[in-house]
Amino acid sequence: MFAMNLQIGQLSQKLHSQYHRQPDAARKLQPVVARATQTKPRADPVPDRDEGAPLSEYAAKPVVVVDRNTAARAAKSQLPVNSPEYSAFAKPEYNPYKMSMGLEPLQFEDWIEVDEGYREELVLRNKLLDEQRDVVYASLPIPEADAANKEMLQLLADFLPGRFPQLFRRVGSQLTNLVTDMTWDLDDPELDHLDVCGRLVQEDLCLMAEVEGELRFVSGVVCFPQRWTIGEKVGMNMERIHEPVPRFNQQLGRSVGGFMNRLAPRKPFWRINWAVSDNPDLFQPVAEDLIIQTNGGLVWNGEGITVENAGERLFTRSERETLSRFSETGAILFSIRTYIRPLQTFRQRPNDAARLSQAIRNLPEDIKRYKTMTSTYEPAVEYLDGIVSAAAASC
Numbered sequence: 001m002f003a004m005n006l007q008i009g010q011l012s013q014k015l016h017s018q019y020h021r022q023p024d025a026a027r028k029l030q031p032v033v034a035r036a037t038q039t040k041p042r043a044d045p046v047p048d049r050d051e052g053a054p055l056s057e058y059a060a061k062p063v064v065v066v067d068r069n070t071a072a073r074a075a076k077s078q079l080p081v082n083s084p085e086y087s088a089f090a091k092p093e094y095n096p097y098k099m100s101m102g103l104e105p106l107q108f109e110d111w112i113e114v115d116e117g118y119r120e121e122l123v124l125r126n127k128l129l130d131e132q133r134d135v136v137y138a139s140l141p142i143p144e145a146d147a148a149n150k151e152m153l154q155l156l157a158d159f160l161p162g163r164f165p166q167l168f169r170r171v172g173s174q175l176t177n178l179v180t181d182m183t184w185d186l187d188d189p190e191l192d193h194l195d196v197c198g199r200l201v202q203e204d205l206c207l208m209a210e211v212e213g214e215l216r217f218v219s220g221v222v223c224f225p226q227r228w229t230i231g232e233k234v235g236m237n238m239e240r241i242h243e244p245v246p247r248f249n250q251q252l253g254r255s256v257g258g259f260m261n262r263l264a265p266r267k268p269f270w271r272i273n274w275a276v277s278d279n280p281d282l283f284q285p286v287a288e289d290l291i292i293q294t295n296g297g298l299v300w301n302g303e304g305i306t307v308e309n310a311g312e313r314l315f316t317r318s319e320r321e322t323l324s325r326f327s328e329t330g331a332i333l334f335s336i337r338t339y340i341r342p343l344q345t346f347r348q349r350p351n352d353a354a355r356l357s358q359a360i361r362n363l364p365e366d367i368k369r370y371k372t373m374t375s376t377y378e379p380a381v382e383y384l385d386g387i388v389s390a391a392a393a394s395c
Helices: 068-077 118-131 143-163 193-198 253-262 288-295 343-348 350-361 365-370 377-394
Strands: 063-066 084-087 137-139 168-171 174-177 182-185 204-211 214-221 269-277 315-325 332-342
Touching (some): 118 193, 137 143, 137 193, 143 193, 143 204, 193 204, 269 350, 315 343, 332 343, 343 350, 343 377, 350 377
Antiparallel strands (some): 137 214, 174 182, 204 214, 269 315, 315 332
């Protein structure tokens, strides 16, 4: 789960069997699910930016570009101006592919992001929680999960009204989402704390807690997965979660475990994941056996994509991922905020187009297969190279 998204994998094993609960709905998932719930990506042009930090193809040091058009729309809608374009590329100094954690310290006030897409994405999240709950919601029936869910809601109920007062109101035990017009009584003994959390923020939320001496994935709401399902992963430890990810356990397993042990309360970290996909949907659940087939060479996407239509048919999918430890339960929250942009966005950013092209070229074959990029690799690179050539010719 630490490496979620195209670089990420998830799994199942004997160790988690006593806790594992896989809903029937998750077992029936097909390779591409829920096109009916498609959310259109924003195609606003994003201005170019200055050089940033060195490139790390797996998860680079976070670099933020703010879309000024987004800022104007957000001001009109009373939503916060906080819709950065996250990019996993920085200086044009390309290194060989290296899998790394790419973590950076995060100010606590930046823990949660809200932008002009909040209303649209919350409509989708509420719809999924109401209609496909077994696919997007999971919580183990154990005290560790219940306590972590409750502490997460307490933190959000304290944080959101202060950080975003135009969107949330807290009066005593009453918490109101002013955008969706939903109110919850935090003192209600029947309140589903995890469900409420999933209806408050755009982030997906995954909780790890110590169970019988081992850190396990105990609960979460994941409405915007890419090629995994929460029902398959709940109850697993870190090693089992990342089993389908090539190289992860061998190269990062020990480092990730050490970092998790050292993570302190109120000192969160963040990182960026990136991918190039032919699917602009936020909601992309896929069962694990299909991921394993993909790793073995099966290609089930990319049909009909050429260099001529790659700008419209291919998309960058960036995830802003945060890690934070709770002070009371010691649980660890892994949040995932997803941004999707069409590849044609890079026409306004030729420097980043060059960096992304090189980053894709640097991917080893096993990582390309895992990212299902074997059929989209060539048109993506050719399209990006065309942007670079056109920019050079215009100088």
